[in-house]
Amino acid sequence: MLDTTPLMDAVTRFADRLRAAPQSRLQKGAAAEGLALARELATRAQRIEEPGREPRRMPDAGMFAVADQLVVAGRDLALALTDRDGLGQAVDLVEQAHRRAGV
Template sequence: MSDRAALYAAVERLSGRLRALPQRRLQAGAAAEGLELARWLARQAQELEFPGREPREVPDDGVFVVGDQLAVAGHELVAALDHGPARAEEVLREALRRVSAAARAVG
């Protein structure tokens, strides 16, 4: 499996886990962890695709949508890796590390 496919799969697993968590677990920090990761992934995707433009921040739309926000941000980063070949490998390695850390934190 390629690193891009591994990132895509890891984001899918974590976003699915976040969608399935009960409200109390989301409110106890899992949603915040997911939102922080979604924001980082989205920022990296925007910087690769639109260098020089100020990235937009993923909004905090509540604990019940963070799984979807994470999935979208992760998919967009995988697609954006083609736009920044000079930084793509570095960003990909860091994204894999961060998704793995967030999955451990979420449980």
């Protein structure tokens, strides 16, 4: 079984920062960055779990729900991953998005 702790740690750090961010920071792009990442992680999980099926798009539940959406998508991907390459790519995606969000 693949140890996905690095992915979940990165997702949790970013989600915690989004939860603690002021509304003004969320409105200036941090929430959009978090939602884009959550959607990408969810898409990757769906492609692993249901190959050949068009992935469903995660809805925009609002800037105050983005952190929770990110955690759910990260956990889904962590459960679906089977290889270290995919894990490393996912961790990199999270870290890059976290930096871009500026939180």
